[in-house]
Amino acid sequence: MRAAAVIALVAGFGLLVQTTLFHALPFGFHPSPDVLVVVCVFLGLHRHTVGAALGAFMLGYLQDAASGSPIGLNAFGMVVVYVLVYLTCRRLWVDNLVSKIVLVFLASCVKAVAVLTVSALFGAFNGEWGPTPSSLLINAALAALIAPPLFGLLNGARLPEGRVAR
Amino acid sequence: MEFVRRNRVLLTAGGLLLISLLLSSVSIRSQPYRDPIGQLLLDAMAPFQVVFSWMGRGVGRVWSGYIDVVDARRDTQQLHEQVAALQSELLRLGELERENARLTDLLAFRSRLQGVAYGAHVIARDPGPLAMTLTIDRGERDQVRRGMAVLAPQGVVGQIAEASHTAARVVLLTDHNSGIDAIIQRSRARGIVQGGMDGSCYMNYLNRDADVVAGDRVLTSGLDGIFPKGVLIGEVVDVSRRHRGLLQAAVVQPSVALDRLEEVLVVDATAQVVEPPA
Numbered sequence: 001m002r003a004a005a006v007i008a009l010v011a012g013f014g015l016l017v018q019t020t021l022f023h024a025l026p027f028g029f030h031p032s033p034d035v036l037v038v039v040c041v042f043l044g045l046h047r048h049t050v051g052a053a054l055g056a057f058m059l060g061y062l063q064d065a066a067s068g069s070p071i072g073l074n075a076f077g078m079v080v081v082y083v084l085v086y087l088t089c090r091r092l093w094v095d096n097l098v099s100k101i102v103l104v105f106l107a108s109c110v111k112a113v114a115v116l117t118v119s120a121l122f123g124a125f126n127g128e129w130g131p132t133p134s135s136l137l138i139n140a141a142l143a144a145l146i147a148p149p150l151f152g153l154l155n156g157a158r159l160p161e162g163r164v165a166r
Numbered sequence: 167m168e169f170v171r172r173n174r175v176l177l178t179a180g181g182l183l184l185i186s187l188l189l190s191s192v193s194i195r196s197q198p199y200r201d202p203i204g205q206l207l208l209d210a211m212a213p214f215q216v217v218f219s220w221m222g223r224g225v226g227r228v229w230s231g232y233i234d235v236v237d238a239r240r241d242t243q244q245l246h247e248q249v250a251a252l253q254s255e256l257l258r259l260g261e262l263e264r265e266n267a268r269l270t271d272l273l274a275f276r277s278r279l280q281g282v283a284y285g286a287h288v289i290a291r292d293p294g295p296l297a298m299t300l301t302i303d304r305g306e307r308d309q310v311r312r313g314m315a316v317l318a319p320q321g322v323v324g325q326i327a328e329a330s331h332t333a334a335r336v337v338l339l340t341d342h343n344s345g346i347d348a349i350i351q352r353s354r355a356r357g358i359v360q361g362g363m364d365g366s367c368y369m370n371y372l373n374r375d376a377d378v379v380a381g382d383r384v385l386t387s388g389l390d391g392i393f394p395k396g397v398l399i400g401e402v403v404d405v406s407r408r409h410r411g412l413l414q415a416a417v418v419q420p421s422v423a424l425d426r427l428e429e430v431l432v433v434d435a436t437a438q439v440v441e442p443p444a
């Protein structure tokens with residue numbers, strides 16, 4: 001319960017920061033690192049339960065609802081990320097900081113590609129809009145950059161049971 | 167059942183992927199799609215978003231203020247550099263203006279002379295107290311020879327004492343070795359203007375009964391074969407008449423500021439003043 005509360009708090013805080021604070025910063029460009037994808041990667045790494053999969057879906061759903069994008073797009077991307085991280089860490093030992101940072105970077109890219117693919121599949125993306133590859137990579141790099149402190153916060157949510165339900 | 171139990175996470179994820187695709191399909195194709203959960207979430211998040219937006223704007227203002235300060239500092243630095251450059255330019259233009267005025271005077275003076283005359287720049291001065299000389303940047307290469315007169319628009323400067331190939335030394339009229347045949351403009355009394363050992367200038371060999379008073383202008387007589395006739399030498403500031411003897415002397419203030427001279431005219435013995443000083 002405590003774990004779910006911490007994750008929900010971090011996710012809620014991340015969503016707020018992502019939708020408000022980053023856009024108000026006057027740096028000449030608006031960085032929008034995907035904070036929720038970091039939470040999703042954390043779930044994929046440390047929480048191997050049905051609840052965690054539902055949590056990943058909810059993260060994407062919340063993002064869709066808050067950002068105004070078609071419902072289901074980010075949810076799809078988050079579940080894809082969760083599944084990939086889940087499968088990866090079942091086969092590879094991913095428990096040091098550098099590999100986690102790399103994983104967040106890749107997960108952010110994978111999620112963006114998944115969202116664009118589904119958009120294109122259903123005709124919402126006709127190629128005239130959408131993130132440029134450079135902005136996509138920049139945001140993925142920023143997400144990787146904020147991953148260590150976020151993982152630090154989320155580690156409070158790691159329960160003694162650790163990984164369950166392989 | 168065992169398969170389902172072992173792979174329940176993946177099966178759940180697969181189901182969620184399908185649901186996501188279904189939702190995406192519905193919400194993309196049936197615009198505007200009203201999502202009741204999304205609306206509830208929007209309402210719940212709105213107050214927090216207001217607070218975070220306010221915080222973001224606050225951070226933005228602080229950052230903008232910092233950037234403004236940095237910009238202002240850079241602008242100030244640039245303005246300081248511009249002011250320094252403009253001051254330097256102003257100084258240069260002032261110098262050019264003064265040089266232009268001096269050369270204009272020299273040219274006007276040159277137009278009052280008939281005969282050969284060469285313009286020259288003063289390039290050095292004698293640092294010693296005994297010899298009153300200066301060096302100009304014209305020499306034998308430019309037809310400047312020993313004995314030629316050196317003039318300025320204000321009057322007599324001196325004469326060439328020696329000339330090398332590219333430069334020449336000028337003995338000033340205040341040097342004790344200098345001697346110029348001169349007359350008082352008002353009374354036409356004749357004498358010799360010589361330099362003193364103290365850097366002053368005297369008109370010697372004036373007849374005792376010659377009419378000389380302070381304020382009289384002293385001109386070249388033209389009889390020495392060096393200086394053209396009628397060029398201003400200076401002004402009498404004092405007359406010294408002894409109780410005995412046949413002669414008297416006058417102290418003369420040179421009309422040329424010899425210590426601030428920068429350009430001069432070198433003229434030969436054939437030169438003549440077309441229009442004498444008023």
